[in-house]
Amino acid sequence: MALRHAVLAALLDEELSGYQLAKAFDMGVANFWHALPQQLYAELTRLEKEGLVAGREVVQDTRPNKRLFRVTGGGLAELERFAAEAAKPSFIRDDLLVKVQAADHLDPGDLIARLAERAAFSEAKAEQFEALLEKMRGDRAEGEFLLHGERIGPYLTCRRGLDFERANRDWCREVIAVLRARSAV
Amino acid sequence: MALRHAVLAALLDEELSGYQLAKAFDMGVANFWHALPQQLYAELTRLEKEGLVAGREVVQDTRPNKRLFRVTGGGLAELERFAAEAAKPSFIRDDLLVKVQAADHLDPGDLIARLAERAAFSEAKAEQFEALLEKMRGDRAEGEFLLHGERIGPYLTCRRGLDFERANRDWCREVIAVLRARSAV
DNA sequence: TATGAGTAGTCACCTATCTGACTATCATGG
DNA sequence: CCATGATAGTCAGATAGGTGACTACTCATA
Structure with a gap:
C-alpha cells in the first residue's frame, strides 16, 4: 500500500x-x-x-x-x-507490450495504429515533463540546481518520467518501422 | 484485466x-x-x-x-x-520513486542504500535480458533478424525491458551522485 | 439563457492482485 | 539417511485499485 x-x-x-x-x-x-x-x-x-x-x-x-x-x-x-525498508522492484505492466508480444500472430495494421497513438501520447507527456523541469529549475543550470536547489526530489522523479516517456516514444517508433519493413517485404 | x-x-x-x-x-x-x-x-x-x-x-x-x-x-x-482496442497508457508505479520524491525531507543515507540496491537489481535484470536477446537472434545481426526472423514479438518486448532496466540503473546512479554531492557540501 | 467547464467532494460496488499456507513426488548432495 | 530444491499444483482470505454514478455551486460563453 x-x-x-x-x-x-x-x-x-x-x-x-x-x-x-x-x-x-x-x-x-x-x-x-x-x-x-x-x-x-x-x-x-x-x-x-x-x-x-x-x-x-x-x-x-x-x-x-x-x-x-x-x-x-x-x-x-x-x-x-x-x-x-527495501523497495519492491518495479516492472512495466503495459497492455501495449502484451500486444507487441503477440505481434507475430496479429494484424500489423491494428498494432501500428496503437503504437502510433502511444508514441503521440508519450511525446505529449514528455513535453509536459520538460516544461515542468524548466519551471522547477528556473534560470539555473541543471547541475547548479541539483547541487544547491531546495526541492530536488520532485525534479529527480520528473527526470525519470521524462526519460521513461522518451524511451516509450522511441520504442514505439522503432517497432512501427520494423512492422512496416516486414509488411513491405 | x-x-x-x-x-x-x-x-x-x-x-x-x-x-x-x-x-x-x-x-x-x-x-x-x-x-x-x-x-x-x-x-x-x-x-x-x-x-x-x-x-x-x-x-x-x-x-x-x-x-x-x-x-x-x-x-x-x-x-x-x-x-x-485502444491500449491504456502505462505509467511507472514505483516505491523507489515515491521515496526520491520525498528526498528533501528524508535521511539521504537510507535513500542511497535503496538506490544502490535497485541499481544492482536493474543491472542484473539488464544482463538477463541481453542474454535472452542474444539467444533469440542467434548469430544473425539484429537488423537482419528483425526483418526476417519468425518470432520478433518477444524480441521487441525484451528490447523494451532492457532499455527500461538500463534507464533505471543509470537514473539510480545519477540520483546517488546528486545526493552524495549535496551531502559533501 | 441555457450549456458546458471548472471547483470540491462522496458513495457503493466490483475485480484484480497479493499473502500465506498447503499437498505431493522425485532427484541430488552431504 | 536426511535435507534441500525442483517439479506440479491448490485454497482461503485480505487488500489494493478501478468503475460508475451522484451532489452542489460558480463562471464564462455562445
Whole structure:
C-alpha cells in the first residue's frame, strides 16, 4: 500500500486539497504513481484518522469550501520508516507490450495504429515533463540546481518520467518501422 | 484485466504447463507483465472454461503429471479483439520513486542504500535480458533478424525491458551522485 | 439563457492482485 | 539417511485499485 506514501510525499512541499491533489496526481506525481480522485479522498480520510496528515477547513465565498491537508510529524516519521525498508522492484505492466508480444500472430495494421497513438501520447507527456523541469529549475543550470536547489526530489522523479516517456516514444517508433519493413517485404 | 491477454500472448509460441508459465512470467514475460503462480493457475482455469485455451494431461512417470495448455482459435480471436482496442497508457508505479520524491525531507543515507540496491537489481535484470536477446537472434545481426526472423514479438518486448532496466540503473546512479554531492557540501 | 467547464467532494460496488499456507513426488548432495 | 530444491499444483482470505454514478455551486460563453 504505497498510495498512502505517494500522497504523503506529494503533500510534503505544499498544503493541498483533495481536488488539487488529484490534479497533482495527473501531472507531476504521475511520474511515479497514479490514482483516481475517489481513491485520493478515501486515502486522505484514512490518513487523517491515523494522524499522518492534518486537514483544515477553508471557507470560500465564491467557490465550494475545501479542506487543505498537510503532513504531520507522524506522517513524516511514517515516510522515514517507509524509505528505510527495501523497495519492491518495479516492472512495466503495459497492455501495449502484451500486444507487441503477440505481434507475430496479429494484424500489423491494428498494432501500428496503437503504437502510433502511444508514441503521440508519450511525446505529449514528455513535453509536459520538460516544461515542468524548466519551471522547477528556473534560470539555473541543471547541475547548479541539483547541487544547491531546495526541492530536488520532485525534479529527480520528473527526470525519470521524462526519460521513461522518451524511451516509450522511441520504442514505439522503432517497432512501427520494423512492422512496416516486414509488411513491405 | 490484461493478465488473461498476457497469458494468451505467452502461450502463443509454446505449449506450456502452469508451472512453466510461472517461470516464463519470471523471465521473458516479466518485460511486460508480472504475476504469481497462483494467479496464473487461476487464470488458466478460467481461460479453459471459456474455451480460449485448451489443456491436455501429460502423464509423467518420473515427475508429477502436468497439464499443457495451448491457445485455441477462440483465444487468438480474443487477442485480435484486444489488440484492436485502444491500449491504456502505462505509467511507472514505483516505491523507489515515491521515496526520491520525498528526498528533501528524508535521511539521504537510507535513500542511497535503496538506490544502490535497485541499481544492482536493474543491472542484473539488464544482463538477463541481453542474454535472452542474444539467444533469440542467434548469430544473425539484429537488423537482419528483425526483418526476417519468425518470432520478433518477444524480441521487441525484451528490447523494451532492457532499455527500461538500463534507464533505471543509470537514473539510480545519477540520483546517488546528486545526493552524495549535496551531502559533501 | 441555457450549456458546458471548472471547483470540491462522496458513495457503493466490483475485480484484480497479493499473502500465506498447503499437498505431493522425485532427484541430488552431504 | 536426511535435507534441500525442483517439479506440479491448490485454497482461503485480505487488500489494493478501478468503475460508475451522484451532489452542489460558480463562471464564462455562445
